[in-house]
Amino acid sequence: MLPAELQRVDRSQLRAAVGDTTFQRGAQYARQGAVAEMSWRPAKNALYGTVAGSHGERYVTTVYFTGLGAAEPWWFDDAQCTCPVGADCKHAVALVLAAATRAAGDGPARRSAVAPKGWTSSLSALLGDQSVEDEPRSATPLAIELTLSAEISAGRSKRGPGGPSLSVRARLVKPGKTTWVNALSWSKLSSPYGHYQRDDYLATHVQILREMYAVYLSGQEDTAYGAYSHGDDKYLDLGAFASPRLWPLLDEAAAAGVRLVHGRKRLGDIERYGSAELCLDVTRHETSTALNVSPMLRMADPNEAVAPFAFIGDHGVVGIDRAEIQATDRHEDWHIRLARLSAPAPPELIQMAVANKSLRIPAAERPRFVSEFYPGLRRVARIVSSDESFEPPVIEPPTLVARADFGPAHTVEITWE
Numbered sequence: 001m002l003p004a005e006l007q008r009v010d011r012s013q014l015r016a017a018v019g020d021t022t023f024q025r026g027a028q029y030a031r032q033g034a035v036a037e038m039s040w041r042p043a044k045n046a047l048y049g050t051v052a053g054s055h056g057e058r059y060v061t062t063v064y065f066t067g068l069g070a071a072e073p074w075w076f077d078d079a080q081c082t083c084p085v086g087a088d089c090k091h092a093v094a095l096v097l098a099a100a101t102r103a104a105g106d107g108p109a110r111r112s113a114v115a116p117k118g119w120t121s122s123l124s125a126l127l128g129d130q131s132v133e134d135e136p137r138s139a140t141p142l143a144i145e146l147t148l149s150a151e152i153s154a155g156r157s158k159r160g161p162g163g164p165s166l167s168v169r170a171r172l173v174k175p176g177k178t179t180w181v182n183a184l185s186w187s188k189l190s191s192p193y194g195h196y197q198r199d200d201y202l203a204t205h206v207q208i209l210r211e212m213y214a215v216y217l218s219g220q221e222d223t224a225y226g227a228y229s230h231g232d233d234k235y236l237d238l239g240a241f242a243s244p245r246l247w248p249l250l251d252e253a254a255a256a257g258v259r260l261v262h263g264r265k266r267l268g269d270i271e272r273y274g275s276a277e278l279c280l281d282v283t284r285h286e287t288s289t290a291l292n293v294s295p296m297l298r299m300a301d302p303n304e305a306v307a308p309f310a311f312i313g314d315h316g317v318v319g320i321d322r323a324e325i326q327a328t329d330r331h332e333d334w335h336i337r338l339a340r341l342s343a344p345a346p347p348e349l350i351q352m353a354v355a356n357k358s359l360r361i362p363a364a365e366r367p368r369f370v371s372e373f374y375p376g377l378r379r380v381a382r383i384v385s386s387d388e389s390f391e392p393p394v395i396e397p398p399t400l401v402a403r404a405d406f407g408p409a410h411t412v413e414i415t416w417e
């Protein structure tokens with residue numbers, strides 16, 4: 001809670017302390033919603049906040065006040081900031097003015113003052129008249145941007161120590177002049193201090209994305225690796241989206257006009273997700289009669305050859321057209337394909353697919369593979385043979401036979417075998 005006294009901060013004294021230019025710029029920042037967070041430390045009579053700079057940087061600003069007496073407005077005392085200016089800067093002004101507005105509970109109050117009063121308001125709301133809705137006319141649409149990331153990380157590598165960790169990151173963006181630009185962090189969608197930023201965006205978009213974020217968070221078992229460790233969630237790790245509710249939520253988002261886009265604007269929108277199955281492909285070894293067994297992503301559309309880049313929980317996959325991978329190894333230039341898996345993929349199979357591993361079965365072991373392993377493998381994943389070199393054995397279900405033996409004197413003996 002911010003102290004109510006903040007709304008009566010002496011603005012002319014603040015203006016005199018920082019200078020006209022800084023004050024005006026700070027006021028503009030406050031109007032633009034640059035202040036991301038604010039909190040009050042009573043012991044120090046200090047206001048803490050984070051303020052977005054003009055290039056998306058985030059500065060931590062602290063402002064100290066002097067309370068002269070109950071009847072007098074508070075005075076601005078001193079401000080420190082992590083920006084290059086360092087003290088008494090426009091970020092401090094923005095923080096003070098935003099806090100004053102917030103302390104006055106200005107947000108909801110201003111809205112109700114603008115809305116029509118009495119019966120016209122009730123009737124218009126009943127008729128679904130958009131003109132009296134809260135939605136600002138200039139509200140900005142939100143989009144979800146997906147980017148592929150191949151980071152060399154020792155900690156959470158999926159390919160063993162030192163290997164690249166492949167992941168797909170999701171960020172909330174808005175249309176910029178030439179590119180998609182950062183909009184707001186996922187956590188701001190529902191944070192109590194987020195409304196300064198949320199209010200700029202289409203309420204329907206905020207609502208569906210907030211739901212998506214809540215489902216994402218609900219699937220995070222360990223907060224150490226989960227969202228909270230970043231404090232401010234600019235990126236979600238799409239692979240960590242444990243719930244298959246992702247797919248209906250993506251449908252809803254698309255229906256509400258939330259676009260799903262590539263980081264590179266020229267790559268355009270990401271196609272609606274398809275359907276795929278993670279199979280085991282049994283093929284003949286190039287030089288011998290040995291068999292190769294490797295995971296293969298089979299798209300519902302047989303014309304598509306897509307390689308898995310990363311998996312989404314056990315229910316989805318982020319894939320890339322094989323032709324594009326051949327054309328360039330710059331992953332920024334690849335089109336992203338999303339597919340929902342028709343059956344949950346076992347973790348071992350996902351590991352094999354991500355590591356691009358295959359098993360080799362020597363020719364001599366082939367009968368053993370067929371008799372001992374094939375029936376079990378068949379339950380793990382569908383077995384296919386892309387080069388048609390392997391004919392899956394027909395496994396007959398056990399049959400029950402009734403045998404009738406006709407004995408003397410019209411007796412019948414029936415046995416099961």
Ligand SMILES: [Zn+2]
Nearest residue numbers: 081083089091
């Ligand atoms: Zn500053």
